[in-house]
Amino acid sequence: MKILVTxxxxxxxxxxxxxxxxxxxxxxxxxxxxxxxxxxxxxNAVASLDQFDNLDGFDAVINLAGEPIINKRWSQQQxxxxxxxxxxxxxxLVDKIQASSQPxxxxxxxxxxxxxxxxxxxxxxxxxxxxxxxxxxxFAHRVCRRWEEIAMEADSEQTRVCLIRTGIVLGKHGGALxxxxxxxxxxxxxxxxxxxxxxPWIHLQDMVAAIVFLLETPSAxxxxxxxxxxPVTNKVFSQSLAKALHRPHxxxxxxxxxxxxxxxASSLLxxxxxxxxxxxxxxxxxxxxxxxxxxxxDIVAA
Numbered sequence: 001m002k003i004l005v006t007x008x009x010x011x012x013x014x015x016x017x018x019x020x021x022x023x024x025x026x027x028x029x030x031x032x033x034x035x036x037x038x039x040x041x042x043x044n045a046v047a048s049l050d051q052f053d054n055l056d057g058f059d060a061v062i063n064l065a066g067e068p069i070i071n072k073r074w075s076q077q078q079x080x081x082x083x084x085x086x087x088x089x090x091x092x093l094v095d096k097i098q099a100s101s102q103p104x105x106x107x108x109x110x111x112x113x114x115x116x117x118x119x120x121x122x123x124x125x126x127x128x129x130x131x132x133x134x135x136x137x138x139f140a141h142r143v144c145r146r147w148e149e150i151a152m153e154a155d156s157e158q159t160r161v162c163l164i165r166t167g168i169v170l171g172k173h174g175g176a177l178x179x180x181x182x183x184x185x186x187x188x189x190x191x192x193x194x195x196x197x198x199x200p201w202i203h204l205q206d207m208v209a210a211i212v213f214l215l216e217t218p219s220a221x222x223x224x225x226x227x228x229x230x231p232v233t234n235k236v237f238s239q240s241l242a243k244a245l246h247r248p249h250x251x252x253x254x255x256x257x258x259x260x261x262x263x264x265a266s267s268l269l270x271x272x273x274x275x276x277x278x279x280x281x282x283x284x285x286x287x288x289x290x291x292x293x294x295x296x297x298d299i300v301a302a
Contacts, residue, residue: 007064011174114140118271167200195235
């Protein structure tokens with residue numbers, strides 16, 4: 001297949017491209033030369049979608065681009081950056097798909113479990129009635145909901161749309177875990193707040209495999225939770241990480257410290273979703289890492 005990928009140089013994107021060796025991949029990047037250097041000469045890197053009148057030349061589009069949502073406090077300027085980095089590019093892709101006479105047959109577009117808001121211990125699959133249970137004032141929900149609405153505009157008889165509601169993607173050399181490892185390795189790790197909030201997680205290998213599975217499964221469409229089947233509380237996650245590293249687990253990070261450091265953005269760490277991948281498993285996808293213990297043991301060993 002000829003595949004257009006956005007966000008291809010990121011943590012998830014670069015791992016995905018390594019799994020797409022049998023396909024012809026074009027990566028959208030602000031720095032094409034650096035992208036080619038990072039990802040290898042076999043990919044075609046382009047700087048702008050403006051060079052395409054339409055996307056007739058592609059069989060599929062995988063949209064993973066977006067400003068990191070947790071790296072900085074949510075000033076109004078940062079909120080605008082988070083929103084526009086997702087909404088504007090996704091709208092551009094949709095416009096190009098709609099302008100195509102033979103559009104890509106598959107559009108896989110990013111989202112996150114943050115669309116569900118903080119649902120405490122409730123078990124959440126893709127059938128959850130979001131509009132009835134989530135406040136529109138929830139920033140992460142608002143970002144994801146509009147992101148998904150834009151992506152679904154590409155849905156047609158010729159193009160199926162898959163929305164990937166991602167949890168915390170675990171890998172050693174990027175993402176949230178890479179930032180967590182240093183303090184845990186020093187024996188300074190521990191739960192966040194009361195530790196009761198659920199952590200919807202997924203191993204990077206399963207994340208990549210799930211995207212490829214959706215790409216290659218013509219019957220797949222709509223929203224999918226890309227999370228492991230067994231979400232755990234933050235306390236269990238923290239204990240499991242300390243155990244995998246053979247380090248003590250005696251400290252914790254009080255909620256007020258996070259709120260002082262991150263402001264409103266701290267909600268991403270202090271709230272959670274007990275999200276499960278019902279639709280993905282119903283289609284036959286088999287997770288390699290179903291338990292947090294197996295996932296963290298694998299990553300630490302690597």
